[in-house]
Amino acid sequence: MCKRITFLLFPVLALAACASTGTPPAPDDPLRVSCAPAIGDGDALVVSVIIENVSDDTLYLFDISRMPYLLEEGSDLLILYGVNPPDPNVDYFFIEIPTTKALPPGARVEGEIGLTPLRLGDHYSLPRERNSVVMRHGAVTVQCAVGWGYTPILSPHEEQSVQNITQLLEWQHLSQAEAIQVQFP
Numbered sequence: 001m002c003k004r005i006t007f008l009l010f011p012v013l014a015l016a017a018c019a020s021t022g023t024p025p026a027p028d029d030p031l032r033v034s035c036a037p038a039i040g041d042g043d044a045l046v047v048s049v050i051i052e053n054v055s056d057d058t059l060y061l062f063d064i065s066r067m068p069y070l071l072e073e074g075s076d077l078l079i080l081y082g083v084n085p086p087d088p089n090v091d092y093f094f095i096e097i098p099t100t101k102a103l104p105p106g107a108r109v110e111g112e113i114g115l116t117p118l119r120l121g122d123h124y125s126l127p128r129e130r131n132s133v134v135m136r137h138g139a140v141t142v143q144c145a146v147g148w149g150y151t152p153i154l155s156p157h158e159e160q161s162v163q164n165i166t167q168l169l170e171w172q173h174l175s176q177a178e179a180i181q182v183q184f185p
Contacts, residue, residue, distance in 0.1 A: 030055030031103075031175035035079065035144035037182045038112065045116040045182060047079060051146050052108040060100035060152045061109070067098075068113055069122045076179075077140055079113055082147020083123045083168055092124060095165045100153045115142075115182060136184040144177040 032052045040046035049068070053059050061081065068081040086092060103109065118136055121128035149171045153162045162168050 029175050030057060031059060031146060031148055033144055033146050033175050033177040035177045035180055037180055040112060040114060044114050046112045046114050047142060049111050049144055050108060053103045053105055056105050057150065059103045059148045061103050061148050062098045063101040064098040066127050070120050070128060071122050072120060077142045079142060079144045082145060082172055082174060085169060086124055086165055097153065097162055097168055099155050139181050139183055141179050142182050143179045146175050147172040149173060
């Protein structure tokens, strides 16, 4: 009898060893992004952004002077150092594929973006400075996100691995900071 019980327990243990323990945890984000509200020159409301490569790999960030973009998402704002998807209802004549710059392991980039006056803009619009001012008052949630990839995007004169917006959006990973609250006057 004891021999039979041992024989019956072995398959149960084998099944337990093969059973799934659930989805493995996602690897840590290789890019750490933080943002904080600040006061700039002339009491302007700004958000200070720090982007840091915390991985052992060189990562590639967009290298375009028009970034970051400032977009509305419902009643919130998104500061985007990346490319947003195009509006499917608009026929664009030309979509810019931005080049990238290397961010070696341990390197960091710091910047500020002004929120007053508030001028919105995305990858497909005019430079933000040429857009009209949008009025906001009171507390607003702000999210900061950074687009990046593991391979560089070179200028059009060099061999190009990313040639259209679909490939660009597939290439882009997004890392986000914790959302913050800012207080508009």
